[in-house]
Amino acid sequence: MDSKVQNPGLDELVSRRYQHGFVTDIESDTVAPGHSEDVIRFISRKKEEPEFLLEWRLKAYRHWLTMREPEWARLHYPPIDYQDISYYSAPKKTPGLKSLDEVDPKLLATYEKLGVPLHERARLAGVAVDAVFDSVSVTTTFRDKLAAAGVIFCSFSEAAREHPELVRQYLGTVVPYRDNYFAALNSAMFTDGSFVYIPKGVRCPMELSTYFRINQAKTGQFERTLIIAEEGSHVSYLEGCTAPQRDENQLHAAVVELVALKDATIKYSTVQNWYPGDENGVGGIYNFVTKRGDCRGANSKISWTQVEAGSAITWKYPSCILRGENSVGEFYSVAVTNNLQQADTGTKMIHIGRNTRSTIVSKGIAAGRSQSSYRGLVKVLPTAEGARNFTQCDSLLMGSHSAAHTFPYMEIRHPGAIVEHEATTSKIGDDQLFYCRQRGLSQEDAVNLIVNGFCKQVFRELPMEFAVEAQNLLNVSLEGAVG
């Protein structure tokens, strides 16, 4: 697969730019497909970004042009034509809304259909919601309550305008633009995302939740999320995504950076349910995400919990850099694949500080003809005296055409480190199914029961309301997978 990468030469780039007539589109809300420095300048201007950010984007872009798309993951997909992607599109109504009432009712209706009752969610559950629709934030709620606590929760663009010093201080310090191919692309092209800042000693008064959606056909989406938890602070952040059916593959390459300072805790939960493609593998989202948390201060803690059910392709390794003494990293993951979905997901735990601890619990469920891989790295540096890791990764196969793979990598450079690894692969048993049905459960309910039991360790890490949603999501994803 040597020609999977389609990085056109510079000359070709230049000629293509004109060919796509980008310049004439400059005042409109969508740019023509294709990438170039001009596209980046356009995005940056649209966002009214400070100069340093544009410079950073351009540096990232120039670096990206020198990179090759990675091929090490156990994933197969046709080459992505990066010149065929439109890098910016804004919804018809512009942002700046103060309340939900000002939101385009059509938009709200779409949320309803997707099972994201924004009203209920926001008001009843006391959740502040910063919804990203396509590339621009359209609604942000509960600002006041958060503001009273000194918490900043806003779109990334807004943060760049209103709090440039914070953005400048932290952006790219956890995931540098050089980190990997998709991170570099994101750094150059990101259109929006979320920004969270929790001041010293503050416990965020509510769960922060963002619902991402990809709406327009052929629009790659590149969110950028940055969460900073100051000394002694605490925040729980929920990210959920859904997408409508599409015929063409859509690229998604998000970057999430978390910074936890001394004694701070960040809990980041995701339920991902993008369009996975149809049962023949047509369509579906390509999801190439870089998520990383930096436990920068002593006694800090970062906990990732994810339920990955959607996307045609998932490439995602939420990681923790355990720099601070006694810092703790956790990764709880459920990845479900059905039909022709492919998931290559896992985590990296990098132990740098003394007495750092990490826990990895990964549950892969593969049905249909899907492929599920766990890929994890536990690295213990010579400085990490007393480091401990526990890894458990279990795979559950449904049917006889799916496959699960486990790639645990370990690099232990401190002799005292304690690293434990457990792995199991099992098939959903006919005897288990029969047992449950003999008690009166339908085949479908029996499957759901067994699968949810398999995932319990992860689900109990999710915030309550999300746990229920996650269970339902699993049930839907595996419909008809057995029998």
Place this chain on the structure above:
Amino acid sequence: MQATPLLTIKDLRVTVAGREILTGMNLVVNAGEVHAIMGPNGSGKSTLAHVLAGREGYTITAGSAIFRDQDLLAMAPEERARAGLFLGFQYPVEVPGVSNVYLLRAALNARRKARGEAEIDTAQFLRLVREKAKLMQLNESFLNRGVNEGFSGGEKKRNEIFQMAVLEPVLGILDETDSGLDIDALKVVANGVNSQRGPDRAFVLVTHYQRLLDYIQPDFVHVLAGGRIIRTGDKSLALELEAQGYDQTVAAARNQSQIAR
């Protein structure tokens, strides 16, 4: 008093992997009765239990099984369960992460739904399971543990009878529930079964040991050999088998069938 047949099996023939295991099985179980089925290893006792409960992998080549006036063999396993058939497994399986009460509640509600009833309310359900757990002398911690997860052999068997006590089936087929039980547990299990006996309900006990029948008095004892019932008697047959083994009975049956030919 007119006997009401709950289960009527007629000339049932079943093959597994090309081999005929049940070779013309006949059995009538009336409401209120307890039947014991004994027989050598591999004679087809579990096969019968599985076929009645609807497990896949068996080919029925002839015969019928009518359960409460319905064609049992045409029903899905869950339909059979909801109609009141319960199988106590010889080897109960583990369902990790799914708590015992969760499964039971789902099972109970599936039955109620099939009967057009509302779901059981939480308080009522908890009262029910606590009462039955006490009957089976199961510590309440078992209720919240994963189904059979890490249970000892004896605990698994006791858990089967506990589930049966909660679900209150019309016909309980217990496949070697007494195997692997210590003497105290055997009494608890027998007590659990006895407490559920009644004029409308029946039990089929598959066992190798007449000891169980000291505690649960059967109305009939059958010998299953070579895939069919070769002899039927009362409780004393079990004592006779215990003393003499199966050889004589099986040989006698063989002679008889040769004479018949």
